[in-house]
Amino acid sequence: MSKEEIFRKLRANLLNYDQQGTEKAAKEAIDKGVSPLEAVNVLSETARELGDKFGRFEIFLPELMMAADALTAGVNVLRAAIPEKEIPKAGIVVIGTVKGDMHSIGKNIVATMLTASGFYVQDIGEDVAASTFADAAEKYGADIVAASALMTTSMPMQKEIVDYFEGTEIRERYRIIVGGAPVTGEYAQEIGADGYGADAVKAVEVAMNLIGKKEGK
């Protein structure tokens, strides 16, 4: 099987949201001596295409979630074959919905789009206290902490996260981004967050920019 055929197979399996198929195709890529870095790039490009389709209402959230699972399965296999220092990482993101807020959909969409864009994403769920965001950021060595709030009454919890990071003197180590239906760019600025994404696509752009700045790119 040629390199092109393997890439086609990887792409087709991801487009079918086939977790096992993508994983198997990734293993085949390694067995055939294909560059795992190139194969990861094929998967990332395909994932971006799916993200665009989602934005155009051509595929839907469950499909995007299945694609994220397939992508993660494939990338995990390929990454294991890449020497640690050569593994490209867009960055590590700890993401969650703030304390008192059970909404998960927006946060899940952003997590999926970040994964599709090459970020390592640690989803810490919903109803998450500021201290838990901080603990997770430390535990996973996060570059970015992303906090979602879907209600006007839970929005103040985003400020609480910024305050907590400042109060515990870890603020400078992390970039904090916020989002959710009632959140605006002005509000993000007002509470001292580093970024705001009006939607999932914007959130990825903001995360990319922040990582670039952090690494002085």
Place this chain on the structure above:
Amino acid sequence: MSMIARRWDFFRRAETGPIIKEKDFILRRYWPRLKELIREYDIRYDPENPVPTDDTLLDDVFKAGTDLLLDVGFLCIDTSRIITFEEHEIKEGLMSLPGETTLGEGKDCVHFQHRELEDKRFPRNIGGPTGTPLSEEYGTKIYQSYANEPLVDVIYMGAPKSVEGCTVKIGSPFEIQAEMINIAWARTALRMAGRSGMPLYGCCFPSLAVDIASSSPEYGYRKTDMRCLWPLPQMKVNYATLTRAAHFAEYGCRSFTAGEGYLGGLPGSPEGAVITAVAECLGTTLLFQPSAIQAHTLNNMYSPWTGEADIMSLWGDFVSNAALTKNTRMILILGAYTYAGPCTETCLREIAAEAIGGVAVGTHTYGIAPNSGLILDHCTGMEPRFRGEVGHAATGIKREDANEIVKKINEKYEEIVRSRNPPRGKRFAECYDTETVTPSKEYQEIYKRVKRELEDLSLKFIY
């Protein structure tokens, strides 16, 4: 027949039902079955007919929603167990619906009845800030602007943003302080309008503890008020909501619930959203035994704000409600989260489209939450006044006629709401005289202009 006795039986299923991971519930149980049902019943989104006239479609959507509930059930996220329902339980639940309820006290009582398709009886109109954050400066005045409206029958509560300068955070003690003050603002406004028995509709933003603590005839919600019980999207509940439901039933107040299909979210397409909305309405009817219910398909795709007056949401709202109107005795109430803000033509046009179609498919009206209820003080009594007037003017309208009018109104704003930058509108204090609590000349002119547009589309206003 009362289904109240069944409640604990249903709740116990959250302790004994099959265990499943939340992600598997969505991706392996809900989503594949939803896709099958769309195909099986051949449900198709039809932007040319946002107000449905095809009764076969309504029956198919109802059957598909029933099948979805039977085959998928509800997930209790606290136990990761599925609450399943039997077909006979759905039938019993629907049979036990009283089809009518009364809210409020004394001369200010409001009687709600199940409405039929193209019903000639006027709809009731629930109007209020609808969850919009309110400032301490204008809270009472804003409620007064609703209490002064003759066509507003029930006040839908807003949410104070701060109390004595302290931001209200969910779960903090300031939340209960805020809710007490919120209710006091509304009651004061009602007394000033001479309508002290008028019912309140408490929204669901406060935490469970606040909802329970604010059940008090002396200082909080009365038994004759309505409280809300929201499921989690999609087909999910948690302990807090089940506890709320049990508390409201024991306290004896009326409750309101919903079936919501989020376009672009887990149900995906408009077809998936209507089936999901119907399934959730059926499931929440069994779990909560509400006095009233709303089915709606909210759209997250076009704007930073959720809206429901774009053509896709209108189709979803009208089809899901029509399916339930035709096949049940539910008291259905259709709300309006508008993309645009107060004192704009777009906002009033969005309200008109929702009201005309909603009334034609048998719903009562409620709202309005301009800018999706997210901007401080962006709400006034003028929006439900318009909704009430349009609702009365449209009462008895044939669905075919409603469909044509709705499409023509929608044409005027569809591109605007899709622009991701709908007109923000004005704050209460910018479009009302805050001393006399009357709308500004500018807002009155906008109101008259849009009303004339509707008259040109053959809608006959009564007032």
